[in-house]
Amino acid sequence: MKVNQTILEEFILVGFSLYPHVQRFLFVAFFALYLLTLAGNLAILGLTWVDRSLHTPMYLFLRALSFSETCYTLTIIPKMLADLLTGNRSISVTGCGLQMCFFLGLGGTNCIILTLMGYDRFLAICNPLRYPLLMTNAVCGQLVVSAWAGGFLVSMTETALIFKGSFCNPNLIHHFFCQMQLVVRLSCLNSDLTEIIVTLMSVSGLTGTFLLIIITYVFILSTVFRIPSAEGKQKAFSTCASHLTVVTVHFGFAAIAYLKPEASGGDDTLIAVPYTIITPFLSPLIFSLRNRDMKNAFRKLLAKKTVVIKTACLHGSPHLKQDFMGMRRDPWEPSVVLFFKLSFQANRLP
DSSP: OOOSOOBOSEEEEOGGGGOGGGHHHHHHHHHHHHHHHHHHHHHHHHHHHHOGGGOSHHHHHHHHHHHHHHHHHHTTHHHHHHHHHHOOOEEEHHHHHHHHHHHHHHHHHHHHHHHHHHHHHHHHHHOTTTHHHHSOHHHHHHHHHHHHHHHHHHHHHHHHHHTSSOBBSOOEESSSSOOHHHHHTTBSSOOHHHHHHHHHHHHHHHHHHHHHHHHHHHHHHHHHTTOSSHHHHHHHHHHHHHHHHHHHHHHHHHHHHHSOOGGGOOOHHHHHHIIIIIHHHHHHHHHHHTOHHHHHHHHHHHHHHHHHHHHHHHHSOHHHHHHHHHHHHOSSSOHHHHHHHHHHHHHTOO
16 A cells, blocks of 8 residues: 555646657647548448448458447547647546546457457358358357457456556656556555456457467468469468458557566557557558458449549539539649549539
């Protein structure tokens, strides 16, 4: 029990205040990455929703991952950007607990969904004939719900253990969010046992899901190597390439942060940037650029909208025709902006 300490009602997130000369640069860089992350995940959500050819378990899992990662970034990045912009780095104890619960829950959900995506690929490649029966959209939905339940069951348990008592001075958290180990050390009670328990829970969840993915890929590789044709092998590998790349990035960055020895030192704030900002940014990029079905779906949507716009311009209002001609006349207005502007107007026509 710590003595002669004031009970805390708020924490101060030190964050990037140790680098005062680069605050504006960090804000612009992280804000740009955040917008690109949102755009990428929303694009995946939209494409997998409107294109019926993507209404398969593989892309339902991808949609669930994109939604989970969007929520994951919302728990941390907006607060961090506000701190960089305003310099007000305080957060209430309740707000810290909620942020930690959602961050850990969504992080665990992401790990479980990536594991389920590996299992889905295992069934598709190793049991192709039974795959339509074993992995239906209904089963996929149940597995996604289980992933959310499992992730938040662990996070609520960890958060309850950490916030079961009061917190004492100093109220400084040397991070840009309420990082689990740093918060538990501010407890007025002896926190060593609690820190060991919550750390073991997180590391067990991280390593457990990663090992399950490794096991599924051992079976996948053993099946792929038995495929006689080179074309069949290439097709099998192509369906797993994007998922395997994201798994490597996701678990690699997380392992650096959570499995780093205490004696190694280093700035935990900088170490956390890859798995909180870079990984959510790279995931939709990898799944979009390395997935032929996603690229084909985007081309189909683009072609369909172009036809709608051209038809509306020929038979619609004079304003649409004027805007359509402006796509070729006005070099200063981005064509993408005009495209969506025309698309919106065309969809409003009777």
